[in-house]
Amino acid sequence: MIHFCLAHTAYHFSRRLPKRHRLRLQFAIFALGIAAFIFQLYILLRPRSSHYCGLPLLYNLVGSIIFTFFTIGLALLLVMLEPVPWELKTTFFIFGGASFAKGVCTIVFTALATQCAKTTPELYYLSVTLSVSSLVSTAFFSVLGLFWLVNMVFPGLILNKETKTGICYEPVSECGCLWHI
Known part of the structure; x- marks a missing residue:
């Protein structure tokens, strides 16, 4: 649910700013999103990430990269548009449900993949980080x-x-x- 939380936070933070400062926020969202994407891609392309792991943490990371793209796009749209059209709100809440499901999968896979900490440590610890952040945002x-x-x-x-x-x-x-929202 962390992806939904990030876009939700960007939307509400933008509403607290004057309109003239929102362009800066759009650049910041884009830059942070690209940085998260590059970091996830780096972990994905590490040679040790392709080692054997009993659970599909690698596929889960690919899913996280896809959700990161959607997060960047939705956050930028939510910051730019005022008022937000109902179609975008509906899409955003569907994305929230999908982000929740993705977070649950990440938590379950990570909890069951403790042996992967030895074979694919970068992938495992990124999965732990995503799991904890998903759990915190779901609780919120x-x-x-x-x-x-x-x-x-x-x-x-x-x-x-x-x-x-x-x-x-x-x-x-x-x-x-x-x-x-």
């Missing part, structure tokens, strides 16, 4: 989703922007970006 969105769900069932309990009340009004009043 799970808590956020729980708050959103409670607010849908009991309107205004968690957040009511009109009356400026609710359990989460104070934290969200400073950064409304925590609440929605």
Whole structure:
């Protein structure tokens, strides 16, 4: 879920900036995305990464590279467009579901591939890093989703922007970006 989290963070960070500074953010997103892509490609092309590993960590890395491309593209589109069209929002949430599934696969493969730390150490430790970051971002969105769900069932309990009340009004009043896309 880390890929969804990165694009989501870029979107909300861009909304906190004045419009004249968003071009700089677009360049930063592009540069960081390309750096992540090059790093993953470097790990993929390492001779030791092609050694035998009982689980498909190499294929998982290829999937991560593909998701990195989508993350860069979606983040740039979300930063550029205002307002964001509903088609892009729908695509973004589908990407979030796919990113969640990818994160679960990464966590499962990494947990079962402890023997790969000896044969393909770079690949294994990159997979551990992606697993931990996916787990942290999934936990964040799970808590956020729980708050959103409670607010849908009991309107205004968690957040009511009109009356400026609710359990989460104070934290969200400073950064409304925590609440929605």
